[in-house]
Each structure stands twice: as C-alpha cells, then as structure tokens.
Amino acid sequence: MSYELPNLKHWRFDIDVDNIAWAWFDTAGQRMNTLGREPVEELAEIVSTVEDAAQRGDVKGVVFISSKPNNFIAGADINEFDALRTEKDVEDVINPVIELFNRVERLKVPAVAAINGYCLGGGLEFAMACHYRVATREEGTRIGLPEVKLGIIPGLNGTVRMLQLAGPIAGMQAMLTGKMLRPGAARGMGVVDQLVPSHLELPWTARKAVLQKRKSKGGAWWKRLLTKSPARGYLANRMRKETEKKARPDHYPAPYKLIDLFERHGGDPQRMASAESRTFIPLMISDTSRNLRRVFRLQEMLKDQAPKSRFKPLRLHVIGAGTMGGDIAAWGVYSGMEVSLQDQTQDQVNTALGRAKKLFKKRMRSSRDVDVAMSRLISDVPGEHIKRADVVIEAIVENLDAKQKLFADLEKQLKPGAVLATNTSSLRIEDIAQSLQDPGRLIGLHFFNPVEKMPLVEVVQGEQSREDEVEKGAAFVNHIGKLPLIVKSCPGFLVNRVLAPYLLGSITRLQEGTPKEKLDAAAEKFGMPMGPIELADVVGLDVCMNVNETLGSSPAQDSDLGRLVAAGKLGKKTGQGFYTWEKGKPQKAGTDYDEAELERLGEEMLKPLIDECERVLDDGIVANADLVDAGVIFGTGFAPFRGGPLHYRRSKDKAGESTAQAA
Template sequence: MFKAKFHPLTDLEDWRFSVDEWGIAWAEFDREGESQNALGRRPLEELGRIVSAVEDGARDKNIVGLVIISAKPRGFIVGADIREFAEMKTESDVYERLRPVTALFDRLERLPVPVVCAINGFCLGGGLELALACHYRIATRDAGTRLGFPEVKLGIFPGFNGTARSIRQAGPIAAMQAMLTGKMLSASAARAVGFVDQLVDSRGALPWAARKAILRGRKSKPAGFAKQALTKWPAREFLAKRMRGEVAKKVREDHYPAPYRLIELFERHGGNEEAMKAAETRAFAPLMVSDQSRNLRRVFKLSELLKGQAPKKLAWKPLRAHVIGAGTMGADIAGWCVARGMEVTLQDVSPEQIAKGIAAQGKLFARKFKTKPQRDAAKARLIADPNGEGVARADVVIEAIVEKLDIKRTVLAEVANRLKPGALLATNTSSLQIEDIAAGLPDPGRLIGLHFFNPVAMMPLVEVVRGEQSREDEVSRGAAFVTAIDKFPLITKSVPGFLVNRVLTPYMFGAMKLIEQGEDKERIDEAARTFGMPMGPIELADTVGLDVCAHVARILGFSSEGSRLDRLVAAGKLGKKSGEGFYVWKDRKPLKGDRVFDRVEMERLGRELVAPLIAEAQKSLDDGIVASADLVDAGVIFGTGFAPFRGGPLHYQAEHALPSAAVAEQ
C-alpha cells in the first residue's frame, strides 16, 4: 500500500512493516488466511517485533512515527482470537497469556514517537484496547465502522488494560457504559465520548490523515477535569452503586458475574490508572476460566454456526420484499426488512390495517435511524400496496396472514402465478406444515417456511422450514435472505411446531399444569428466572397471547380442555394484549407482589420446570428436526431465550450427566 524506504522485518506472516520516505513506520495488519483480523498469539508476537523495530528506529532517528492500520478492506480488528481462549484452563494460564500483551501495549504507549491508529470497519474488544494504547486515533465515518467492548457478552470484560485506558479517555460514565452493555458505537459516537480523535470520510483518506497526524505530532487528550472528577471518592462510590442497580435490572450476579466484577474493579481502583491496570488481570482471570464464560463463548460459536446455515457464495441478493398481511407480525416483518435496507410493499385487504401497520414501525425507525433524512428514507421504502402490485417486482414474497390453512392456500395460489423468476416464496406460519400449505400450488417445491418470532425486532432467530416438497435451492435462498436481514437462520424439518414451538410448548404447559394443581404463578415464574430463563413460562404465555398458546397446543396435541387457560381465552382474557390473562397487566408490565422465595426451593423447582423442555429438545434431535445437537441448542437459545450462560439444553444435559430418559422425570 505504501512506498517503503526499507523493510527491516521481511518474515512477518500477519503484518506488513515498512518505513516511508518521511520516516513514518507503517504496520499493516493482514492476518494470513483469515477474512478478519483477530489478535491471536502469532499476530501479537509479530506486533512485539514491530514495536521493537520502532523503538530502535526512534532511537537512531530513522523513524519519526508509527501508523497501525488494517490491510483488510472491511475491518480493523474484531478483538482477541476467541479460538485461543480454550487454551487457558487455569487462572495461571490466563496470567501467563495476559502479562506479555499488557506489557506490549505499555511499550507501545511509551514509544517516544507519535503512534496513530487508523480505523476502518470493526474495532472491537482487544482491537479497541490496542487502539486506546496508541497516541491518536482516526476512524472513517463509514456506516460499517463500529467500536466497542463486547467482552461482557462472553462472560468477561476487557483484559488488555482497556478498562483503565477507556476511563482515562472517555471518563467513567461513557467508558463503563460501553463495557457493561457491550454495545457497538458508530465512529461519530466514539468520537463524541473520546475513543476516537478524528474522523475522515473514507478508507482511502486514512493514510493521508495518519501521515499528517504523525508529522504534526498530534496526541489525544484524556477526558476533561469534570469527567475525571467522577473517578474520585465519593463520586466513584455513588456511580458504582447506580451502575450496580442498573445491571441488576437486567442480569443476576450468580448468572452473569462479569459486569458486577467490573463495577467492583472501578469502585476500588477507578481513581488510579496504574492500580486499576494491575487489579484488572486479577479480576479478569477467574472470569475467563468460569463455566459462565465457557458457555457464553459456546453461544458465540453457535451463532456463527447458525450464520453458516446460509450459503457463502450465492449470486442472488434480495433487495425488494412483498409482505402479505399487515397485522402485528406481518407489519413488523416488513418494518424490519426496511430497517435492514430493503424496499418493502405491504399488502392487506384493509387499507386501514396497512396504514396502522406502517405507522407502528415509527418506533423501530426512530431507534434504528438517528437523523430525520434517514428516517424519511426508511418510511419511503415501506409502501402501502393494497392491490399487491409489488408481488411482480419482489425478490422475496412472505405471506403472514391468519393461521388458517384454507385461507393461506388461497392467497398463495393467487400470488404464485405473479412471481418473477427466481423470487423466493415463503409462508410465516408458526404451526402449520409447509407441505399442507403448498398443496394445490402450481409449483409446490417453491414454497418454504420462514417462521419469525414476536417481537420481530428483538428475536434474533428465524426458522427456515423445509417442507417435504421444498427444493433445496429455495431453502438455501431462504437462509440467505434471513442473514441478509441480520437474523440467524435455523433450517428445520416441517413438523408440527418445527423446533422452537415444539420444545417450548411442553415447558409452558408443564407450568400451567402446576397451576391447575394449585401452584402459585409468581413462584413458578421466579423459579424459571432463578434457573436463568429471561421470563417465567406463565408470564411468557401472557406475552405470546393465550389464544395463540391454546391454538399451538391443539396443533401439537396438548389438550387444554376445561383448563384455566381455556377459561381465560373464552372470557377474552388473552394476556398482555388484552390487559389481563394469568396476570393483570398495567403499562405493558404484569402486576406482581414483592415476595421473596427460598433460593434452594427456587433452584429445585427451576430444574423441574425446564425438564420437559430438555426432554423435548433431545427428542427433536432424535427425530432429525434439525441437523445436529449444536443446532438444537442454538435454536432453543436464540428462539426461546434459554439461559445462555448454561450453553443450551442438550449441553446442559450432558454437563450435568442427565440421561435423556431421566430428564423428563427429574
């Protein structure tokens, strides 16, 4: 990329090192054989050799500065190499791996010449920690440039002294929020908080901006006095208490200890950068070797496995979608597709329903798009289409109408004759079998299922359902479409309930059976949360809709005749959407008491509640509904919220040596 003056290091495999005519050293990260750069053992060792060369060159006056940049077209550094985490079995292993890295970053920071980090694309985790050890940071305004600390999602926090450096640059509020939430920041947001010093318009502008920064000796300024004052006592104690309260609203300490340990680290050492660096490793090591982190790393790998369900090389790129049915599900599918950049036509027999469905996407667009022009452009891409004129232009047509077989058949038969060649035809059904819906179509092999979950904007999984008649290329395109809209595809066999509802239903109805036997609903739900579920099964039933639960139960052969569920549905008490079900709902939240339950009893009941779910997950694997045990775990985690820190139902069963025959009896 750059005209080199000399090449003191010619045997590097993951970096390219050169010095230009101005005496500026360029370290280009281009990890061999990888599409993205990650900081593994070899790249870090080679970076150490580069730092040594710059130290020598600076001493001899041959080097006036160092630029660290990526040679990958769409990314800087995605973080530490997660594949190497498993090599660290003990806390001593963690210390042994971290000490050379933190020492290297300190050497980088102490270089006597300016060090500039030039960022385009993802700059995450260890990549951001490396950037913060540099003296000045420049990033592109490109929409794909994102910076952040996702470590908390892996059950850890930054371990290359990024905790102390981020607080130094951004102040404790912005830095701790970034680390505690794991959210990615745009380049402009990163500049606003202090992680980035300068923005340029394009990747091509980075080298020139970096060269100018070196020659002018630019250096990043730490957070101002007002922000740094918040690291002093008692302000730090107050902030820590507030942070702990916010975290407690979302996760429990025994389930996800990492954010709590991070807050403790800040509370004890946040006023002294060097002390915080030293304490960081001591707090980090036990987290890295914990069961929670090991299982959360497994969940990350499962997410990559789901992405792999889509073909890597497929010329077909969906740009336009047509959604039939403007109810809550159909309108939300349309809105999500628009939010991911597609143009969508939305059809319904009722123009009023279309208008209502489009209006409901305002909240999503406000959340996804920060400027008025972006929101206006999104609104323009969501087009009311009562006559279905968009069918002929669409790359993807999704039917999302009422769960009635005859109506679905009629609508799809009419649509099938107007599809353009190569368009994908899908039904969003939660319980009907694809081959039954496809019967009577001129080309039944064209139809697949795309089962979205409610709420569409929140749930990451979409089941791509292969009917007995579905052609494999249509299934592959379905998976490709799901990844194109930034969801995880799970290819499943067409059976009643597919995977997720089939596994979820015995769990929910097992809980309802306990209610019929006199068990308290709040006690049931608290036990499920104690196990690690995001909400209890009774609250979940209310959230899904009791009429939907009853319908799915009938499809899957669970009789609810004469039960409290049937009585509630008959009375029009359908849960959250009607304001009352098993719970009374106010401001979209269930009204609950403030009782405290015995912890040991909650753990016992929690295991009892999930036993039917685990048993059904095993049966689903045995019946070949998905291709592997890992895919079962992935589908149940991302489709139901099954406690991620436990690694999935089948993984949990294996880890606790629960024989599948005994699970349901536990």
C-alpha cells in the same frame, strides 16, 4: 540501516520516504483480523523494530492500519481461549500482551491507530494504547469493548485506558453493556480523536497525524474528578442498580466484578491496572465464560447456515398487516429493503405503518432517516407489487384453507427466482404447498415476536422444498441481520415444539395451585429471560392454544387457559391474561420465595423442554445437537450462560459421573 521484516505472515511492515513506519494487519486465512498468538508475536517484532528505529532517529512515527476491508481488529482470537485451563495459563498469555501494549504507549514517536470497520475488544484495547486514533465514518465502523458478553472484562489494561479517555460515566456504560459504538459516538466520548468520511482518506489523515505529532488529549478534567471518592462510590451504586435490571450476579458475574474494580481502584490507574488482571483471570476460566464463548460460536454457526449466494434480495412483499406481518415488513425496511405491505383493508395497513414509524423513531438517528425509511414502506392493498418482489412472505391467520387459496393465487404472479415463503408457526409446509403447481418452491420463514428483538428465524424445509430455495431463504434472513436456522417441516418446527411442553407444564402447575409469580420467579432463577406464565401472556393465550392444538397437546376448554381465551382475555395484547397488564408491564404480587426451592422448581419446570430437545435431535429436525442448542438459545432466550439445553444436560451428566467416580 535496513528495517525490513520479510518473514511476517500476518503483518506487512515498511518505512516510507517520509520516514513513517506502516504496519498493515492482515491475519492470514481469516475474514477478520484477530489478535491470536502468531499475530501478537509478529506485532512484538514490529514494535521492537520501531523502538530501535526511533532510538536512532530513523522514523518519525508509526501507523497501525488494516489491509482487510471493514475490519481493523475484531478482538482476540477466542478459538485460542479454550486451551487456557488454569489461572497460570491465562496469566502467561496476557502478561506479555499487556507489556507489549505498554511499550506501544511508551514509544518516543507518535503511534497512530487508523480504524476502519470493527475495532472491538482487544483491538480497541490496542488502539487505546496508541497515542492518537483516527476512524472512518463509514457504516461498517463499530468500536467497543464487548467482553461482558463473553463473561469477562477487558484484560489488557482496557478498563484503565477507557476511563482515562471517556471518563467513568460513558466509559463504564460502554464496558457494562458491551455496546458497539458508531464512530460519532466514539468520537464524542473521546475514545476516537478524529473522523474521516471514508477509508480512502484514512492513510493520508494518519500520515498528517504523525507528521504533526498529534496526541490524544484524554478525558476532560471534570471527568477525572468523577473517578475520585465519594463520587466513585455513588456512581458504582447507580451502576449496580441499573445492571441488576438486566442481569443477575449469580448468572453473569462479570459486570458486577467490573463495577467492584471501578469502585475500589478507579481513582488510581496503576492499582486498577494490577487489579484488572486479578479480576480478569478467574473470569476467563469460569464456566460462564466458556458457555458464553460457546454461544458466540453457535451464533457464527447459524450465520454459516446461509452459504455464499448470488441471491441479493432488494424488494420484499408481505401479505398480512397484523402484528407479525407488519413487524416483518418494518424490519425489512429498517434493514435497507423496499417493502410493500398488503392486507384486506387500508385501515389494517395504516395501523402497521404507524407501528413501523414508532420503530424507526426509536432506532434511527434523525427525522430525515425516519422519513426515508417510511418512503420505502409501501401500502399495497391490491398486491400490485407482488410481481416485483424478490421475497414474498405470507403472514395471515393460521388457517390451512386460507393459506392454500392465497398461495394458489400468488404462484401465478411471482417473478422467476423469487422466494415464496409462509410465516406459519405450526402448520406443515407440505400441507400448505398442496395447492401449488410447483410445491418445491414453498419454504417457511418463521419469525418470532417481537420481530425487532428476537434474532432467530426458522427456515423451514418441507419434504418437497428445493435446496436452492432454502438457501435463498437463509440468505434473505442473513441479509436482514437475523440468524437463520434450517429446520425440517414438522408440527411446531423446533422452537414452538420445545416451548409447548414447557409452557403447558407450567400452566398445569398453575392450575394445580402453584402461584404464577412463583413459577415465573423459578424460571428466572434458572436463567430464562422471563417466566413461562408471563411469556404465555406476551405470546398471546390464543396463540398458545392454537400451537398446542396443532401439536396435539391442547389443554381442556374448561382449563384456566381455555376459559381466559373464551373470555377474550388473551394476555398483553388485550391488557388481561394470566396477569393484568398496565403500561406494557404485568402486575405481579411482590412475594419472597426460598432460593433453594426456586432452584429445584426451575430445574423441574425446564426438564420437559430439554426432554423435547432430545426428541427433536433424534427426529433429525435439525442437523446436530449444536444447532438444537443454538435454536433454543436464540429462539427462546434459554439461559445463555448455561450454553444451551443439550449442552447443559450433558455437562450435568459429566459432573455427576465425576462426582460418582470421586466417591
């Protein structure tokens, strides 16, 4: 009997001479495999065919594998999510998929998921429905359930299967953080059954798994005990306390709903599966989820700011081994580049090397990896490596004369095609470039502190900066795993320009008598990652003064800010600013404030920031409103669940119009 499926668009299906069925996934017209409506419908055809062949004894098993490099299934197609307006819409979409995955699980022959690259979200939920999972150890392989980052929870019985395989501790942590796991970690948890060195060995290993009728053993017996009461209630309370440190339930309800689901039904897989859908459906159509999906798309938009380019930078040279320059150098090394670091003295460079080693120890898996990274970070006080570098970044003091002199000398040493950039936070690129014979070569690459945590880099285009230099700068930013935002040169660019009135306005409120703890609490109530007074301390009060002076809005020297700077109390880096800092934390007075009052104050405090975003858009500093929102979210941490400052204001205006019309 023939089991050919010739009309498939997104899958390829065949049965080989050993009677093993192969389903190769290759979503048409997309870089990533995603489970959209059409691919799922075709998957249903394949499963029906395998069911029929298995019933007749014509297949020994089925392997689900990807035809795309470095990608198994990246998840559901979130572009289809926005069409789901009601709970009934969501229910009609997910119920057939849940039943399809259950059919895979009920197949009478082995179903093997052969994983290379991203296996995330709905892709992992599908893989967990298979009987056995083989994954590659390749660097690009990442496995996880990142749904909470989109304001939802796994909704295709993924919560149930994750607990069965990984147990409640590791399984819930993976779902609550949305972390993408390396293959070894996934294997250690029990989510993956077998690892192979490379994708070349994946088909052969999957074939053996079918022929040997391998089946996942599931979680250990002691893990299953932890899903029983009273252990489950104890674990749920611990999870809530840990989650509260990172996210407020009124801003991000999804992780708390997941914990509730586990606490109530974690000991009964059947009830948990049913309750999972009831929890998932309202989250999917919530404003929080819609806004977080918008943030995801904004992130992809920023990545697209760097066009496909032949520019593949391998060597970076950083001038200035202070906190910012040293951290840029360390991040370049962490991203795989060879980096040379220059400053006036060896002691200054040595201090930066010490900080870099701490970063590598924190982020790398072994001491050998740390040693290899340190070997790529070269101390270069005389600047001998400038002529070899593909990218040269200046990160010295914010002084126009000093920068102009440095660049006049640098220009003579650069190799053809190298990117020449300044990390200035406020000076105009045109002014710095005046000392160059070829001013069109200079661009800005403005990083944010701390470099390892802040995802955005502003790629600054001066009036004379050539388009190809800007494109190469954006390609470099992508290469080191950051998000490039192309901005026109102006004082403060985008992020510092919109932050300045917000910070200065908050400091003015402090001087007028509003407690600093109250100001910070109000901003956090709005959804900011930290309050403006704490942020000023973290950025550095001297930096705040300098940026405000550049923007023409500096407070008086006899202001609280001016007096602290004059006294050398510069914030976190000196241990004293608006707050006293101990062990890296600000010492705050514990005071309770009225929640409604905090909400009102937070709205008032953020208004200057949003107003400045409107002016930035009007001035054409970035190309459109979406890029303003993206820059402010990823450059300042502006409440992601609100979808960006301009989107938030437009949404509020629409809501107000609707209320007025209804009245």
